[in-house]
Amino acid sequence: MKITKICCIGAGYVGGPTMAVIAQKCPQIQVTVVDLNAERIAAWNDEDVNNIPIYEPGLGAIVAEARGRNLFFSTDVDKAIAEAQIIFISVNTPTKTYGKGKGMAADLKYIELCARQIARVAKDNKIVVEKSTLPVRTAEAIKSILDNTGNGVQFQILSNPEFLAEGTAVQDLLNPDRILIGGDATEEGRKAIQALVDVYANWVPADKIITTNVWSSELSKLTANAFLAQRISSINAMSELCEKTGADVNEVAKAIGMDSRIGSKFLKASVGFGGSCFQKDILNLVYIAKSYGLNEVADYWEQVIIMNDHQKRRFSNNIVQTLYNTVSEKKIAFLGWAFKKDTNDTRESAAIYVADDLINEHAKIAVYDPKVSNKKILDDLNYLETRTAASNASSINSFADPYEACQNAHAIAVLTEWDEFITYDWQKIYDSMQKPAFIFDGRNLLNAADLEAIGFVYQAVGS
Ligand SMILES: NC(=O)C1=CN([C@@H]2O[C@H](COP(=O)(O)OP(=O)(O)OC[C@H]3O[C@@H](n4cnc5c(N)ncnc54)[C@H](O)[C@@H]3O)[C@@H](O)[C@H]2O)C=CC1
Ligand SMILES: O=C(O)[C@H]1O[C@H](OP(=O)(O)OP(=O)(O)OC[C@H]2O[C@@H](n3ccc(=O)[nH]c3=O)[C@H](O)[C@@H]2O)[C@H](O)[C@@H](O)[C@@H]1O
Secondary structure (H helix, E strand, O other): OOOOEEEEOOOOOOHHHHHHHHHHHOOOEEEEEEEEOHHHHHHHHOOHHHOOOOOOOOOOHHHHHOOOOEEEEEOOOOHHHHHHOOEEOOOOOOOOOOOOOOOOOEHHHHHHHHHHHHHHHHHOOEEEEEEOOOOOOOHHHHHHHHHHHOOOOEEEEEEOOOOOOOOOOHHHHHHEEEEEEEOOOHHHHHHHHHHHHHOOOOOOHHHHHEOOOOOHHHHHHHHHHHHHHHHHHHHHHHHHHHHHHOOOOHHHHHHOOOOOOOOOOOOOOOOOOOOOHHHHHEEEEEHHHOOOOOOHHHHHHHHHHHHHHHHHHHHHHHHHHOOOOOOOOEEEEEOOOOOOOOOOOOOOOOOHHHHHHHOOOOOOOEEEEOOHHHHHHHHHHHHHHOHHHHHHHHHHHOOOHHHHOOOOOOOEOOOOOOOHHHHHOOHHHHHHOOOEEEEEEEOOOOOOHHHHHHEEEEEEOOO
């Protein structure tokens, strides 16, 4: 089957970059990304690619190259569905905030809406691709909705989870470790799989494109995120033991990471992992395991989240304790608010929870993040509903200049590992701060010896 038109529902952190790369690498295919959010689509269409809604290194150049040629962003969902041979569903699948499975299960209402819209609009056969991260066996539900339209249209459902990480999305998409495609073992299923394989084969080597059954593919995505998050919780658990014993977690990570069976990546101790997916996907995994009565399996994975919550809380407790058991009315400067460097995404960022804890202790927080706005910071805090919006607004403020954020502060907390923090004039910052001047480095980013030589009291995670 020759693919000439692709549609992607959802112009977010996954749909936008993924489709931009497909469009760049497959100029023969027309790629249309659609979303209900008109503001977001307008931003994707902004003449100045610096204003596209997602900050990812290298993304602006790819959008500039493909947009208007074979990459389009639109709010006309029906038209894009009707025209496309392949429809990617890349909408959000957040943790449910209501009803059965509240706080654990994935909320599939947006997925179901997409399925119903495709069922309503499609007039010819379609390949529907699950790009969103979904509970295992979701394809069954999608198929049931699509097959009950009664208009004779044939649908093939594929699972093609996305493994990109934010901040490195473009590189991850251009050089993926693997592309995973799950589909039915029927002849029609195999044809659909091949059609999608052929799209990726435009730039991904054949040996990196693997195909499985649908359930393995769906579950592999949750498994990958669970394993990655588990490594962080494992090293963070060791960081606490290091602090008690005089071991240094960076040295421990290096020593174990040189064992080729363990590997060196994802062993960086931190204030705790954030991001929209690790917590959501593990909670979903826990919920699925419980729903099959697999309580030991559920408990095992839930511990990854428990450890992560502990690590965030431990970080804020330590700040309070070190500042003589009170941060009331003290200015604490936050360097970084995003959940990791090189992204403007703040979802589930550890910074939000650390700020919330410190505001409970009546601290005044001054934030500097190169890519996050004051409005976003306030929205993130208000979302927790710990206190009124007015109270949050009077407790936290953001600055466009890091030196101003740190001026007169009692302490600095490093919450995101932005490279620029390393190059600051730390003597100048020290001179402007209250004494003793504390730094709590939640990312083990800065040079301890240099800062201590200036006069800072410096504390890292796990040493
Ligand atoms: N953010 C990431 O780095 C990764 C996310 N994922 C998964 O990809 C999925 C999407 O995640 P993000 O892109 O981060 O979410 P996002 O929230 O940035 O984007 C989702 C978009 O879908 C739109 N949408 C929702 N329902 C719609 C509908 N019925 N019709 C049209 N548009 C609709 C929303 O308006 C939103 O713009 C999730 O399942 C997530 O778990 C997977 C890998 C990486
Ligand atoms: O499904 C998803 O959404 C994605 O989730 C993660 O990607 P992402 O959350 O964008 O970023 P990561 O690099 O995994 O970082 C997640 C969090 O863990 C933290 N982290 C990461 C690595 C580490 O060693 N230590 C550590 O604390 C980061 O600072 C960040 O807060 C996975 O890495 C992607 O493969 C996956 O596609």
